[in-house]
Amino acid sequence: MTESLFPDALKILLEEFTRSGIRELHVRKADFELFLSTEPSSSRVGSIAAPVSEAPVPAAPSAGAAKASAPVAPAPAPAGALPDNAVIVKAPNLGTFYRAPKPGAANYVEVGSVVKAGDELCLIEVMKLFTALRAETSGRIHSVLVEDGAMVEGGQPLFALVGE
Amino acid sequence: MAIKRLFVANRGEIALRIVRAAQALGIETVVAVSDADRDTAAARLADRAIVLGPAAASKSYLDPRLIVHAAKESGCDGLHPGYGFLSERAILPRLCAEYGIAFVGPEPDVIDELGDKLRARAMAKAAGVPLVPGSDCVATAADARREGDRIGYPVLLKASAGGGGRGMVIANNGDEAEAGFHRASAEAVAAFGDGTLFMERFVPLARHVEVQLMGDGRGTVVHFGERDCSVQRRYQKLIEEAPCAAMPDHLRAQLHQSAVNLAASVNYRNAGTAEFLYDVKREEFYFIEVNARIQVEHPVSEMISGFDLVQEQIRIAGGAPLSIAQKDVVLSGHAIECRINAEDVYRDFLPSPGRITRWEPPVGPGIRLDSHMSTGAMIPPFYDSMVGKLIVHGTDRSDAIARLANAIDALVVEGVPTTLELHRAIIAHPDFVANRIHTRWLEQVFLPGFGKKAA
Numbered sequence: 001m002t003e004s005l006f007p008d009a010l011k012i013l014l015e016e017f018t019r020s021g022i023r024e025l026h027v028r029k030a031d032f033e034l035f036l037s038t039e040p041s042s043s044r045v046g047s048i049a050a051p052v053s054e055a056p057v058p059a060a061p062s063a064g065a066a067k068a069s070a071p072v073a074p075a076p077a078p079a080g081a082l083p084d085n086a087v088i089v090k091a092p093n094l095g096t097f098y099r100a101p102k103p104g105a106a107n108y109v110e111v112g113s114v115v116k117a118g119d120e121l122c123l124i125e126v127m128k129l130f131t132a133l134r135a136e137t138s139g140r141i142h143s144v145l146v147e148d149g150a151m152v153e154g155g156q157p158l159f160a161l162v163g164e
Numbered sequence: 165m166a167i168k169r170l171f172v173a174n175r176g177e178i179a180l181r182i183v184r185a186a187q188a189l190g191i192e193t194v195v196a197v198s199d200a201d202r203d204t205a206a207a208r209l210a211d212r213a214i215v216l217g218p219a220a221a222s223k224s225y226l227d228p229r230l231i232v233h234a235a236k237e238s239g240c241d242g243l244h245p246g247y248g249f250l251s252e253r254a255i256l257p258r259l260c261a262e263y264g265i266a267f268v269g270p271e272p273d274v275i276d277e278l279g280d281k282l283r284a285r286a287m288a289k290a291a292g293v294p295l296v297p298g299s300d301c302v303a304t305a306a307d308a309r310r311e312g313d314r315i316g317y318p319v320l321l322k323a324s325a326g327g328g329g330r331g332m333v334i335a336n337n338g339d340e341a342e343a344g345f346h347r348a349s350a351e352a353v354a355a356f357g358d359g360t361l362f363m364e365r366f367v368p369l370a371r372h373v374e375v376q377l378m379g380d381g382r383g384t385v386v387h388f389g390e391r392d393c394s395v396q397r398r399y400q401k402l403i404e405e406a407p408c409a410a411m412p413d414h415l416r417a418q419l420h421q422s423a424v425n426l427a428a429s430v431n432y433r434n435a436g437t438a439e440f441l442y443d444v445k446r447e448e449f450y451f452i453e454v455n456a457r458i459q460v461e462h463p464v465s466e467m468i469s470g471f472d473l474v475q476e477q478i479r480i481a482g483g484a485p486l487s488i489a490q491k492d493v494v495l496s497g498h499a500i501e502c503r504i505n506a507e508d509v510y511r512d513f514l515p516s517p518g519r520i521t522r523w524e525p526p527v528g529p530g531i532r533l534d535s536h537m538s539t540g541a542m543i544p545p546f547y548d549s550m551v552g553k554l555i556v557h558g559t560d561r562s563d564a565i566a567r568l569a570n571a572i573d574a575l576v577v578e579g580v581p582t583t584l585e586l587h588r589a590i591i592a593h594p595d596f597v598a599n600r601i602h603t604r605w606l607e608q609v610f611l612p613g614f615g616k617k618a619a
Contacts, residue, residue: 012518012545093217093224094234127229127259151237154217154224155199 095124166482167242171235174246179206185474198224268481298364312341323352375423381433404461467499517545526574
């Protein structure tokens with residue numbers, strides 16, 4: 001259903017983009033990349049337009065914690081929190097974020113680690129099913145945006161990568 | 165134990181409806197959303213919204229593991245599946261049980277049994293619920309005549325291996341049954357390599373009626389009267405009413421009792437609906453299936469009974485006994501619901517997602533609008549096109565029709581085409597006003613004329 005309606009989704013996105021007054025929009029996900037800009041000279045493919053930061057989510061909030069409510073969407077970081085050229089690696093879906101292949105083992109990556117496309121960065125667990133998340137581009141890990149063992153939501157930023 | 169924090173595993177108007185019901189009970193809510201639904205009414209109203217994954221339903225609302233993982237990690241002790249998506253998939257309550265999360269619905273084994281049409285028919289038969297009269301395998305033309313005479317004409321001869329209408333013949337008398345046997349059997353051999361036939365009574369003028377049920381899981385089942393959902397297009401309901409004004413009272417009582425007996429026979433827990441075909445001419449009803457969930461059209465039953473079915477669902481899932489006894493259910497007046505879909509009725513009901521640029525609900529006594537829409541709201545292209553349900557309650561059917569006409573006229577929706585205009589025309593049609601409709605009426609009688617007028 002979704003795939004066949006994709007042109008509609010794109011049409012809506014374009015309309016939204018035009019209405020919004022946003023100057024640039026850059027979306028990158030798996031084998032899909034979209035860059036929209038109202039600036040004729042713009043060519044920022046390969047970097048991210050607006051830096052984003054983590055949305056802190058407790059792994060298992062106590063009864064009162066949900067009231068405090070994690071934001072629905074990741075909140076934008078203060079300007080300058082990440083380098084302009086940082087590439088944000090996001091969670092493909094909701095799950096529990098694990099930095100190491102198993103308890104006690106070394107983390108897949110640390111801040112400063114250099115990774116190339118295809119390298120494993122972390123595990124996302126959904127009901128005991130563990131899926132490795134791999135880097136799509138090479139770079140150096142600038143920051144890890146989520147605590148080990150925390151629940152992450154779909155689309156939540158996990159790592160910031162900067163080009164070597 | 166009463167639910168303290170409820171996970172809402174659905175979207176759209178029903179997610180909002182569930183959040184409101186939970187809040188009325190003092191229960192916290194966590195709404196699961198896809199990436200496309202972050203900024204929806206239910207997500208804003210809930211205590212928390214959690215993004216499951218991408219817009220594609222298969223990667224968000226249809227992934228039971230993602231959903232139960234999210235429910236567990238967000239500290240929920242109850243889960244409401246709504247309707248559609250995973251609401252009738254037994255895996256959802258099974259996974260919930262693994263994590264001690266109360267599922268707002270029936271036991272998974274009951275969902276499985278009712279989901280299997282043959283087993284559901286067997287259960288109905290065992291509970292004394294009428295089924296469409298039919299035959300076992302029919303081997304010869306003489307058998308076909310004898311079975312046809314026994315069942316009563318018209319009858320449908322169907323290929324056992326069949327589907328898609330092939331190998332299917334209608335016979336109005338014994339001669340046609342014999343001739344039809346040869347034709348249907350030959351067609352069945354050609355199409356499926358198997359000429360085995362069976363026969364069933366054919367109901368040319370049928371209404372779709374259904375009984376709203378609520379069970380405590382211990383054998384007590386209460387009904388909230390019946391609904392008539394005969395205005396359908398491609399088996400999709402467009403307009404639903406309660407009660408079924410075309411049904412005589414003695415039959416209505418039998419219908420309710422049949423539905424209650426069936427649900428009680430499996431110790432049905434939570435909300436469910438028993439669906440029946442009503443043969444208006446013969447004044448008989450036949451079991452179709454049980455829907456093991458809250459249904460889209462539940463509000464018409466709420467309007468005539470005065471009970472909040474979703475709140476009752478949540479209470480029962482939390483372990484409470486039924487708060488309503490059958491004698492408390494007093495039905496009054498007539499309610500009608502129309503489903504407002506973002507579809508272009510002049511372009512073969514093409515789904516028309518987009519942004520709502522103006523949304524002004526009607527106000528007045530007896531009017532209810534269940535919708536997640538508002539001015540500026542977005543209808544994403546990934547899911548079904550329903551944007552809301554307009555429900556009215558009147559003293560009787562004609563009063564309800566008049567109220568619905570006024571309510572439709574007062575409801576302003578701009579930005580996307582909707583089915584409102586179609587509904588307005590349906591309820592003004594002499595056949596609808598006189599209640600001379602059946603399940604094929606919209607497609608056979610109404611729409612051909614509607615299309616012409618529009619062209």
